[in-house]
Amino acid sequence: MYFKLGILGHPLSHTLSPILHQALLAESQLKGEYLPYDIPPDQLSAHLSRFIAEGGQGLNVTIPHKVAVMPLLTSISQNAQLLGAVNTAIIQANGSSHGENTDIVGFTESLPNPVKQLLPQQHLLLLGTGGSARAVLAGLIQLGTQKITIAARQMKKAHALKESGLQMRTACQSQTHIETCLFSELETLGSVQGIINTTPLGMWPHTEEAPLSEDLLKHLLQPSPASSGHFVYDLIYKPRDTQLLKLAQKLNIQTFNGLDMLILQGVAAFKLWTHAELPSSETFLDNLRQELLNKLNLSE
Ligand code: NAP
Numbered sequence: 001m002y003f004k005l006g007i008l009g010h011p012l013s014h015t016l017s018p019i020l021h022q023a024l025l026a027e028s029q030l031k032g033e034y035l036p037y038d039i040p041p042d043q044l045s046a047h048l049s050r051f052i053a054e055g056g057q058g059l060n061v062t063i064p065h066k067v068a069v070m071p072l073l074t075s076i077s078q079n080a081q082l083l084g085a086v087n088t089a090i091i092q093a094n095g096s097s098h099g100e101n102t103d104i105v106g107f108t109e110s111l112p113n114p115v116k117q118l119l120p121q122q123h124l125l126l127l128g129t130g131g132s133a134r135a136v137l138a139g140l141i142q143l144g145t146q147k148i149t150i151a152a153r154q155m156k157k158a159h160a161l162k163e164s165g166l167q168m169r170t171a172c173q174s175q176t177h178i179e180t181c182l183f184s185e186l187e188t189l190g191s192v193q194g195i196i197n198t199t200p201l202g203m204w205p206h207t208e209e210a211p212l213s214e215d216l217l218k219h220l221l222q223p224s225p226a227s228s229g230h231f232v233y234d235l236i237y238k239p240r241d242t243q244l245l246k247l248a249q250k251l252n253i254q255t256f257n258g259l260d261m262l263i264l265q266g267v268a269a270f271k272l273w274t275h276a277e278l279p280s281s282e283t284f285l286d287n288l289r290q291e292l293l294n295k296l297n298l299s300e
Helices: 017-027 041-053 078-083 103-110 113-121 131-142 155-171 183-188 214-220 243-250 259-274 282-295
Strands: 002-009 031-038 058-061 088-091 097-100 123-127 147-152 177-182 194-197 231-234 254-256
Touching (some): 002 017, 017 259, 041 088, 078 103, 078 131, 088 259, 123 131, 131 147, 131 155, 147 155, 147 183
Parallel strands (some): 147 177, 194 231
Antiparallel strands (some): 088 097
16 A cells, blocks of 8 residues: 655645654555645645545645644544644545544653653643644643643733633543633742743744743742652754753753654654554654754754
8 A cells, every 4th residue: 555645734844744754654664655735725625635536645734724624624533623723634545534633642642651640730831822732731631630820921812722721621521720821920820840831932043032031930840859740841842952941951850842742743643544553662752853853953
């Protein structure tokens, strides 16, 4: 069988997906292609129909098509409905198409088990309210996090994300308590056990930026002995260690960057398309990390 796969977006100049999926095709010893399709919005419907007619099995969908593609698909998963966005389309041999969103599982699977196990006792701070914040919020709710405070620079966006979070909570029968605050109110928040940054602050080339100052980070994560399970997660993957992660490392807090989430959302999509058995070993993940780091011009 030959797999015809690809990514739909506009523009697509910076996508890492072809590198990742070609590595996955090679690893699973499957024949196929994964091509970038730079398609403007007015050609989305026609391109999707053509791809399906040509026997394509799978597409990633990225900006600006993640919402617009939804009514063009035969069915939509619960996760994609919760996020209001599709990042993966699975096409069956009869031409029917199913929309999924693998960002949630990409995030949750990137968290090591010891971190996941502590979430039901933890109060976390989520910085940002955009597309990736929705996926992180859904993932944290699914994992049963005790309490999440959503911080935004505009209260109406924090409230809107909280509303979505309450629907996600009902959908997965979770008890997660959700609160909101402004970035400017963080000093009065008290202590949290984990912080997840979903804003682009600190992303290359603006590597000197950080969403929180060192003093505020110290204040939010106190007391912070390394054994207490405190963590800082930055969804950014270029640079590998953002200014925020460097500040956390200075405080002996464990840190995670966005590279594993990027890889694991792709792995989840690849499995849905091909049903391939992929190794779950650290060596396999390390090889994928290295492929992407080379492409990003970052050395391990
Ligand atoms: P997005 O939808 O544009 O959301 C960005 C969020 O950051 C919004 O809430 C925005 O607030 C906030 N923000 C932007 N500039 C800010 C500032 N100066 N101060 C405070 N808040 C600010 O973007 P996204 O798709 O969620 O992506 C966000 C980041 O996550 C990017 O760095 C992206 O590369 C990364 N990401 C990583 C992965 C992964 O797999 N690792 C996946 C997706 C995204 P306003 O609404 O007020 O503008």
